[in-house]
Amino acid sequence: MSATDSDTIVAIATAPGRGGVGVVRLSGDRALDIAAGVVGDRPLQPRQAHFRRFRDERGEVIDEGLVLSFPGPGSFTGEDVVEFQGHGGPVVLDMLVRACLYHGARQARPGEFSQRAFLNDKLDLAQAEAIADLVDAGTQASARAALRSLQGAFSEEVNRLVEQLIQLRIYVEAAIDFPEEEIDFLSDGRVAADLRALLAQVNRVLATARQGRLVREGLTLVIAGRPNAGKSSLMNRLAGFDAAIVTEVPGTTRDVLRESIQIDGLPLNVIDTAGLRESPDRVEQEGIRRAYEEMRKADRLLVVVDSQTGTESLKEPALLLPDSQKQLENLELPVTIVLNKADLSGLAPGPLDGHPDTFVISAASGEGLDALRDHLKAVAGYQSTDESPFSARRRHITALEQALAALDKGLRQLGDHAAGELLAEDLRAAQKALEDITGAFTADDLLGRIFSSFCIGK
Numbered sequence: 001m002s003a004t005d006s007d008t009i010v011a012i013a014t015a016p017g018r019g020g021v022g023v024v025r026l027s028g029d030r031a032l033d034i035a036a037g038v039v040g041d042r043p044l045q046p047r048q049a050h051f052r053r054f055r056d057e058r059g060e061v062i063d064e065g066l067v068l069s070f071p072g073p074g075s076f077t078g079e080d081v082v083e084f085q086g087h088g089g090p091v092v093l094d095m096l097v098r099a100c101l102y103h104g105a106r107q108a109r110p111g112e113f114s115q116r117a118f119l120n121d122k123l124d125l126a127q128a129e130a131i132a133d134l135v136d137a138g139t140q141a142s143a144r145a146a147l148r149s150l151q152g153a154f155s156e157e158v159n160r161l162v163e164q165l166i167q168l169r170i171y172v173e174a175a176i177d178f179p180e181e182e183i184d185f186l187s188d189g190r191v192a193a194d195l196r197a198l199l200a201q202v203n204r205v206l207a208t209a210r211q212g213r214l215v216r217e218g219l220t221l222v223i224a225g226r227p228n229a230g231k232s233s234l235m236n237r238l239a240g241f242d243a244a245i246v247t248e249v250p251g252t253t254r255d256v257l258r259e260s261i262q263i264d265g266l267p268l269n270v271i272d273t274a275g276l277r278e279s280p281d282r283v284e285q286e287g288i289r290r291a292y293e294e295m296r297k298a299d300r301l302l303v304v305v306d307s308q309t310g311t312e313s314l315k316e317p318a319l320l321l322p323d324s325q326k327q328l329e330n331l332e333l334p335v336t337i338v339l340n341k342a343d344l345s346g347l348a349p350g351p352l353d354g355h356p357d358t359f360v361i362s363a364a365s366g367e368g369l370d371a372l373r374d375h376l377k378a379v380a381g382y383q384s385t386d387e388s389p390f391s392a393r394r395r396h397i398t399a400l401e402q403a404l405a406a407l408d409k410g411l412r413q414l415g416d417h418a419a420g421e422l423l424a425e426d427l428r429a430a431q432k433a434l435e436d437i438t439g440a441f442t443a444d445d446l447l448g449r450i451f452s453s454f455c456i457g458k
């Protein structure tokens, strides 16, 4: 730990700007001393609100309000914490922070309170991340998911997996220690059965985590197509208001337009782009270049086609997006085809028979939009919002995938010729990956457990 970790830190805890109440938080060994410098020496009862005057470095009154103390370790950070609740003006709160700095506090770095809570074992990494997710939540579903993670739902799942993995490692390491029996140990079927069970469970947690990430980050949809297909009209329909300019002039949209919307709690980042065509216009060319740039980052493409051109064009998907073959090379991007202007073509709104992931709509009348929305929920793998998953990040999903790959490799090692050392290495890798999620990796701890188990087992 660096020397600065013993600093007492201070920061404004409430959102910037004006509010009824603003909170300044102190954490560290000197929190109570520093608070005494600001509110005077009268003792503060733990976890009780006291009404006090807050004074600056010269002893002049800045504000008056409540001060609360939370002695460590029973506090959020595990250290002594003091909170001042004053009037929520930026200048007043800044003066209060300055007074704390004067009495010996240091300005907290971003996330430093949570980091200290993690270092003091009040939270694991996944929980600390969930705090940020809860604060950033853009939908009720994502807030609920973040709260579940904060309360430990995700960490518990991961810890359970780690626990089982440790049991398996103990068994395998024991086998390696007794080489003459190693083969029997590893081929008695128990290891393979345990590995398969673990794989199934990691897969289940991964599926929930993917759901959680979806609820948190949503799906990025890029609307693309030829000029005048009705891309901006579709964007406006999905957004529920006139976000984008719609005119009968081909090449209306040039800049990339983004809207955050939700379908039954599934967040979608919808991106409208310039119509794709050969154009001598430099501004339009730049718009088209940006359109392809967005497509490369998308989770899914909504390719809008004017249905008056008939469904013949569907046989030649390359024609739907000129240049796309070249521009989107090596990209496996899922595509939904939207045949627009049903009111003009006479095609029946809804899914198009015989063509998967193809929908007929009228952006003008709204017909067919519900079927398209249901389809988007389905392809996202989005389920009802009542049974909320825990929130998860890409990092967690990557870690779970790594654990899965390592376990899978281990299972194959076992099939080959029961190579204990190699299997042990895979199990170690799987555990490391899982413990990255909660930030709990401690080799000594594991060694201790293996050792004590040897004493009992063998």
Ligand SMILES: Nc1nc2c(ncn2[C@@H]2O[C@H](COP(=O)(O)OP(=O)(O)OP(=O)(O)O)[C@@H](O)[C@H]2O)c(=O)[nH]1
Residues within 6 Å of the ligand: 225, 226, 227, 228, 229, 230, 231, 232, 233, 234, 245, 246, 247, 248, 249, 250, 251, 252, 253, 254, 273, 274, 275, 276, 340, 341, 342, 343, 344, 361, 362, 363, 364, 365
């Ligand atoms: N009748 C009918 N007209 C539509 C429909 N959708 C869009 N339009 C019209 O088609 C024209 C082009 O619509 P936009 O939404 O601007 O098309 P776009 O694909 O965004 O066009 P660019 O941005 O120029 O590439 C406008 O005149 C719209 O009013 C529809 O479902 N039915």
Ligand SMILES: [K+]
Residues within 6 Å of the ligand: 227, 228, 246, 247, 248, 249, 250, 251, 252, 253
């Ligand atoms: K247009």
Ligand SMILES: [Mg+2]
Residues within 6 Å of the ligand: 231, 232, 233, 244, 245, 252, 253, 272, 273, 274, 275
């Ligand atoms: Mg447009």
